Amino acid sequence: MPVLDLVNEALREWINPYYYGIFLVMGINMILAMSLNLVTGFTGQLHLGHAGFMAIGAYTAGILATKGGAAFLPAVLAGGVAAAFFGFVVGLPTLRLRGDYLAIATLGFGEIVRIAILNLDITGGAFGLRGIPRLTNLPIVIIAVLLTYVILHSLIRSRVGRAFIAIREDEVAASAMGIETTRMKVTAFVLAAFFAGVAGGLYAFWFRFISPGSFGFLLSIEILSMVVLGGLGNLLGSVLGAGFITYLPELLRTSVPAVAQHRMVFYGALLVLAMIVRPNGLLGTSSEQGWLEMWLARRKAKHAARGPARLEAAAPGQDGADGRSGE
Amino acid sequence: MFFWQLVLSGLSIGSLYAVVGLGIVLLYRTSRVLNFAHGDLAMVTTMIAYSLLTSAGVVFAGSVALTLLAAFALGSLFYFIVIRPVKEATLLGQIITTAGFALVLGGAAVVIWGAGTKALPFPLSRFRFYDVFGLRIDQLTIGSFIVSVITMLLLYLLVQKTKFGLAMRAVSQNDAAARVLGIPVRRVYAVTWGVSAVLGAIGGLLLAPVTFVSPTMMFDPFLKGFAAAVLGGLDSLPGVIIGGVILGVVENVFGGYVSTAFKSTVAFVMIIAVLLVRPEGLLGRKFQRRV
Secondary structure, eight states, X not given: OHHHHHHHHHHHHHSOHHHHHHHHHHHHHHHHHHHHHIIIIISOOOOOOHHHHHHHHHHHXXXXXXXXXXXXXXXXXXXXXXXXXXHXXXXXXXXXXXXXXXXXXXXXXXXXXXXXXHHOTTTTGGGOBOOXXXXXXXXXXXXXXXXXXXXXXXHHHSHHHHHHHHHHHXXXXXXXXXXXXXXXXXXXXXXXXXXXXXXXXXXXXXXXXXXXXGGOXXXXXXXXXXXXXXXXXXXXXXXXXXXXXXXXXHHHHHHOHHHHHTHHHHHHHHHHHHHHHOTTOTTOOOSOXXXXXXXXXXXXXXXXXXXXXXXXXXXXXXXXXXXXXXX | OHHHHHHHHHXXXXXXXXXXXXXXXXXXXXXXOOOTTHHHHHHHHHHHXXXXXXXXXXXXXXXXXXXXXXXXXXXXXXXXXXXXXXTTSOHHHHHHHHHHHHHHHHHHHHHHHOSSOBOOOOSSOXXXXXXXXXXXXEHHXXXXXXXXXXXXXXXXXXXXXXXHHHHHHHHHHOHHHHHHTTOOHHHHHHHHHHHXXXXXXXXXXXXXXXXXXXXXXXXXXXXXXXXXXXXXXXXXXXXXXXXXXXXXXXXXXXHHHTOSTTGGGHHHHHHHXXXXXXXXXXXXXXXXXXX
């Protein structure tokens, strides 16, 4: 598309190449985080294998482009569809059950994908897949991020999206209200897999070289950290979380290299702390309360109770009751 | 003969999967928490054993005793520091918490012990063979099989024959009622976390001579332990043992006849198949939703 090329030329003139690359990866991570948020944040199902779906998208697009001579858009979309197909295969048996089964199955699925890529001939095994043309550029990624946001945002505002949220809040109640919970959960999961596949395709057409090591378990956790940091059930939060977590290692690389090197410890601590202090993340929307909210609510209650209590201080026994209400 | 050879080594590795899986199931039964840090806890305790054996120069039996103690302490400490504060959290919150803790442990191991692979000095050898009914078995295989069976027996006695085991079962049935009856629920949870970590540590120690000691050594066995648990039923202790043994044998036979490279995928294909046909696992109770 000539217009996009023109915009791209302008952007390349304007942004230095280092930041151009970072922004591009940020955009890909934003798509990954938003799609994971659909499953984990909005529907409340923990998914630990998002990188596996990204890998399927990346390899499908990469193989179609190098061995089949496919054009950019069909290859990327095919990557998304392939990922969605596998999402259906994994999601259907596991999503009928309690949420923890999905976590195990997706964790295992990510490993299967890695092992399969490592041992198949068509993927190039451990040497990776080379010679993919560089067709992804920043304007395309920006458009993809916007499209993902708009699609997911309107989905969440729709009937289906409300069903997702109802399942997260109380699956039994949701099912009692006539929501087909399994079907809805599979829908969310398959859609998320599609977007992860598309993100994988964009990734392949940018880095031109993909290997199984790029899509490990740690990447899945990194995406989960973006979602949790930004807020479970908040799309814009995922965008910010992805931006922050992508930029952080770059920022720390020069100032505190030790932290950048061991950043998984940081992500782990972040996840644990977030769950203790603010389970919905910085901008979460779930109805669940963390320590911070409870503490704030308690303080508020205390202040509210103290006001009138002082006026009626003459009443005997009031102090004891007041003290207890602050507990 | 080749087939029985595969079955035999499958039995041995399967019993290790079962030991790792038992830790997961024991905890899940009692507290309904699926511990994604189980593998990393086991890895860290194996690392501790490595340090005791090499730099500290403690004798093997002493190192093992100290390691198991450390595992117990780490497990119950984790309960008090991390799990209790998020006790009110949803299922999702609890899993994210344990997964986050796994990352912290894995990262800490890299910082303390380095990312490299180390050999744990182990008294049993993989290269001394015995002839049993015409099959060649190495010393380590026999040893780890015997230790796993003893571990399972001890766990059985703990859960079924002691007062503590009774308390544990009571808490898993209904923790509010158990509290009313005067069972120290918190202590039961903490000890369960400790015992679960000890089971992981035993698995880690027995796997160390095969996989060597490294920060990622337990990732695969942990997934297999999970697979064994799902296969047998997440809340059934005998189930996970049967699941582990089946998994070990099937995986080994597949590796011997079909493909070594795809051996590790067998476990997950089996999980998916079991979940499709019999979601509660081989010996698990039927799913009941508590409203």
